[in-house]
Amino acid sequence: MxxxxxxxxxxxxxxxxxxxxxxxxxxxxxxxxxxxxxxxxxxxxxxxxxxxxxxxxxxxxxxxxxxxxxxxxxxxxxxxxxxxxxxxxxxxxxxxxxxxxxxxxxxxxxxxxxxxxxxxxxxxxxxxxxxxxxxxxxxxxxxxxxxxxxxxxxxxxxxxxxxxxxxxxxxxxxxxxxxxxxxxxxxxxxxCQKYPEYIPEIVEKLEYDSNIPILKQWIDHNALNNITKQKIAQFTNKWNPPDYESNEEFFKNLLVQRKENQIVSIPLSHEAFVKPFIKKLKASTVRTSELPITIPTELLPGYLEKLAYPILSKEKIIEIFFLGGAQIGTMGILISTSQSNILIDYGLSVANYQIPFWHEALPNIDAIFLTHAHLDHSGAVPFLFSQGYSGYVFGSSMTKQLSSILLSDSQKLMQQNFSTPVNSSDYRFKILSQESNVYQMLERFIPIKSGEEYQITPDITIKPFNAHHIQGSYSYQVESGNKKVLFTGDVNFDPCALFRGKMPKIPKDSDLSIVDSTYYGQPAFDPSARDNLLFQTISESKRVIIPAFSVGRAQEILLKLENEGITKNHKVTLLGMASKVARLSGLVTKAHFSDRLIQPFDNEIIIAGGGMLNGGHARKLVEETKADPETSIILCGYLAKNTLAYRLLHGLEPSYKQQIVYTRFSAHSSSNTLKKFLSSVKGMKALVHLGELTKDPFTLAKENKRGQLGVGPMQIPHLGSKIII
Ligand SMILES: [Zn+2]
Structure with missing residues (x-):
């Protein structure tokens, strides 16, 4: 060519x-x-x-x-x-x-x-x-x-x-x-690693005995267990497998039994496999009642399987699969031990409705934990319910309430999009926009408390900690065997008004800490200079529009204005969903809450949802005041390329005459406080959600190897990869 x-x-x-x-x-x-x-x-x-x-x-x-x-x-x-x-x-x-x-x-x-x-x-x-x-x-x-x-x-x-x-x-x-x-x-x-629905077909087609070596070589622990279980299902009525010391021994006995019983056909339903054991478990074990919450045993198929076959492998390892959020995009982390699988977050991208990678263990995981309500962490959980997940969702009670608001809002948006089909991924819109899945998710949502310990499966204990990212956000420390994994979720180590200036107390003793590193590659940041710019712009402008994310940032800015006495001396209004969330958070303020804008809009400061000005109240206000140089627009947070907010800030929209100011209000740690945390953490570190880097990943990897980064050795996992500890 x-x-x-x-x-x-x-x-x-x-x-x-x-x-x-x-x-x-x-x-x-x-x-x-x-x-x-x-x-x-x-x-x-x-x-x-x-x-x-x-x-x-x-x-x-x-x-x-x-x-x-x-x-x-x-x-x-x-x-x-x-x-x-x-x-x-x-x-x-x-x-x-x-x-x-x-x-x-x-x-x-x-x-x-x-x-x-x-x-x-x-x-x-x-x-x-x-x-x-x-x-x-x-x-x-x-x-x-x-x-x-x-x-x-x-x-x-x-x-x-x-x-x-x-x-x-x-x-x-x-x-x-x-x-x-x-x-x-x-x-x-x-x-079968990627497509669990093919497992029955594969199992039926293959001579299982002769293919075990191939199976072991090519697929991971979860998929192997799943195929094995399908095979075991053939003779659950005839044979009760005892506990085996090793995989080898288990397989050997499985083959002997299979030959003796001359089994040829395979019952494919999951239920047929679990049902005979429910009776047995009820008679002989009380372990489910030791759970921190009361869960009807028949609703926990994954848990029952584990009890029925306590050990398919005695190896004590934890595998962490990065199904999403490794570098950019929606979050999804699968934590897998020899006996249990739990999922932390499963998000949805609002920009393109992308969801994290699929894993064959997902429909049968033991539990889902949400770090917080932002859709890129919680939005695709309803989809898991549509794919057969019937377990529980855990998170703070604030996350439950906020999820209900954000999910029903995104449902509406998706239904609108779906009525005008744009491309062949419409199938996903259909599933994600089904109210029944959201309803199911909220019904199965069990609030848990920060600082308490929950034994959620026979070999996993989990402890939530306040992460100070938005209201109700948690980090989780997962413990299995003698190993600990921390997932910070989105985290903020900078003092902010929403959490009364306090630092989040997150454990530093994990074997692996997976840390939100959005601003890792960015320059250090001075919050007092930012506050001065905010207050100065307000005092010099006739009208002020502050577009901010409805959950978290809008309330943070409101509290800043409250603490500075601005809500007392000016008319400050919180509009739309941002006001709903502020009410829910129980904020005490002199500001006005309103569902819609009350005209005339003069001598007023308005905080409204839609930080990037893609739509909503803030966009409307910006359009209305387009010709007015006495209006100031204070942008904050992350602005995606080519959104109106981004274009205004970079002077690409000369027809808008307002004054444009940027104040960095982020719900993620700035690089200085993040690095401080990283250097105080023991064990291995994995940086996820890495935003724009000032250095390219190769230079970063080299410096990391030489220990030049000053935070100890760290890993930067890529999407779809896994870490074993
Ligand atoms: Zn977030």
Missing amino acids: NTPSPHIKELSVTLKGCIDLSIEKKTQEAIHNLSIDEKYQLYWLISKTKLVDHDLFEVENTLWNSIKGIFNSEYLQTVQLLDQQDRVLTFVEIGIFLDYLDIEDFRSVVRYLYTHSLEPEITITKINGKIVNLLIFFASSDENPIEKTISMIRFIGIPPAGFDELNQKLLATFPKQKKALEAINELPISV
Whole structure:
């Protein structure tokens, strides 16, 4: 493939810089004059790095909208007829044929599509069709085709439904490689890690006895247990397995029993497996009643399984899976021991409705713990209920109340979005926007108290601590065996008014501390300079609009104004959801609470939801006062690129005449207090939620290794990875 000319490269830089904005006429003309081959080159230069990013569909949408406006080529006209998934795949296919994407890119795109597709029949058939083509393309262009192709399939984890088709096509294309291709028959096993719904199919198809070595090699502890349980289910009525010392011994006996009983068919339902044991447990054990809360035993299938088969493995390790939030995006951390699985947070991105990675253990986990009510930590929990989770959700009672407000609000928004379908991920909207799932989640929400210890499964004890991020936010210390894991959740070590200037008391003695490090890479910060700027702007302005997040920041700013006497001397109003939350938090203030704006809006300070000015009351006020230079807009917190707030701050919207000021009010620790905490923590540290870094990750990793960071050794886990302690 030809390398792009400097002219094309230059154009791609220009286009990347203005992907959401209008494109200059000069640039448009230059693009129209390109040959079709040059247009492909340009397209891939723009999209390559973005397309394999986390927000694939969103990026594709943006790219597609801007690109279809400028290209107008024959190729894109055909592509326009396809739906979004097809378009992504076709782009990827073309990208590989043209050599602008490599195998690694292909893997990440395909894995992304599999992991995020919640509509298996439709998506997987489509993806498989493309994959078969691409694998044949790879296999025929490689020196060592079949082996490499097979290892790639294993890595991707193609669902079993696609294997027959794949195998047949590959055999037809490479008839001489018949022997090598036989290895493909073993591949479906690797799939069950990601797709629990295929386990029955896999178990049915495979000769279990001969495949144990393969199973052990390819899949993790949870998936192995799940398959094993499916197998055990065959003879629960005939055979009560005793406790075994090791996995080896257990499997050996399992095989003997299986042969003796000549078992061929497998009962697939979970219930059939658990039911015989409920009777036995009620007669012989009181352990469930030792739980800190009363839970009817029949509602705890995961717990019962563990009691019925107390040990499938005697290894005392804790595995921590980063299903989300490793660096950016929604949070989701699965903590897994030999006997239990608990999930901390399972969030939803409000921007693109993305949810964390799936894990096959999720529907049967023992418990869910929420650090706080923000949707990027709690928003996808209703989805877990739709997928068969029937256990409990734990968190502070404030988190329960705030979740109820935030979730019903997001439901409404999603239902609006769903009535105007935009792309093929609509299936997810449907599930996430179902009120019944939210209702179920809130019904199963059990408030727990900070500082108290809860034994939640036979081998997990958990202790919540106030995290001072927003009202009701917790950090959790999980203890199993003699090991401790801390997850701070979103945390704030800076003194703030909402928590009366006190520091959160979070334990420092864990073997692993997973720490919210949003501002780790940012410069140190001086809160008194910030306060001065806030008060000074207020005293000099006729009208002030403070757009802030409705939960947390809005109340924090209100308390600042209260403590400074500003609510006494000025009319301060808290609008919309922000006022609802302030009432719920029991704030004592002279400010006014209002559901909607009462005109005229003059000599007034208004705090309203919608910190980035994407919509809501704050946006309305900003539009209304657009021409008035005597109005000040005080922005605070994180402003995502290209939101109106971001554009105002960076002077990109000259038609807005108001005075724009930025005061940093964040609910996350500033870098100085965060580093202080990190250096006082014992054991291993894992930094999650890393925001923008002043240094690139490689430099950071090097300095970390050399101990130059001054906070001791730390890990920066990536999305989908796990840490074992
Ligand atoms: Zn948060």
